Amino acid sequence: MPTRTYATDDLVVEWYAERCVHVARCLNALPEVFDTRKRPWIQPEHASTEAIIDAVEQCPTGALRYRHADGRPPRPVSETTVAFPVHNGPLVLRGRTQVLAQDGTTFTEEDRLALCRCGNSGNQPFCDNAHRRVAFEARPPTPATAAESPAERCPPQDEAFG
Ligand code: SF4
Numbered sequence: 001m002p003t004r005t006y007a008t009d010d011l012v013v014e015w016y017a018e019r020c021v022h023v024a025r026c027l028n029a030l031p032e033v034f035d036t037r038k039r040p041w042i043q044p045e046h047a048s049t050e051a052i053i054d055a056v057e058q059c060p061t062g063a064l065r066y067r068h069a070d071g072r073p074p075r076p077v078s079e080t081t082v083a084f085p086v087h088n089g090p091l092v093l094r095g096r097t098q099v100l101a102q103d104g105t106t107f108t109e110e111d112r113l114a115l116c117r118c119g120n121s122g123n124q125p126f127c128d129n130a131h132r133r134v135a136f137e138a139r140p141p142t143p144a145t146a147a148e149s150p151a152e153r154c155p156p157q158d159e160a161f162g
């Protein structure tokens, strides 16, 4: 369930507060609509539907979403196109992505995701900005060049990967 919704006759913008890490892409994209100093902080009546959708799609975490008031489907999206780790932060995914639970069922299917890398999010597997609270520092990868078999890397752990 979204934390809050903001509607015009044509569009409903949804904001999921627990997914918002305040990187301000929305504020920079369309300041006349997205402004944290105002209440409500989203005022969709100040821009066109297309402009708002463009701004919503810039939200990297999926905290912002939209639906058309008449029920027509949102713009089609591509398969996963981008995946990159934010410096000392989450893993960001772009494009239609399925996240599976350990039993193989679909946990969620979304277009924009930021997955926790620090292990401290209270909203796993999503980033909830806890990495900043704990001053997470991603460790550089351990050199693997000396290993001559998997046994020299770590104990077997196949059950953890389903
Ligand atoms: S772009 Fe998304 S994550 Fe960033 S402040 Fe806006 S709603 Fe929050």
Ligand code: FES
Residues within 6 Å of the ligand: 088, 089, 090, 091, 115, 116, 117, 118, 119, 120, 121, 126, 127, 128, 129, 130, 131, 132
């Ligand atoms: S990476 Fe953001 S809460 Fe873990």
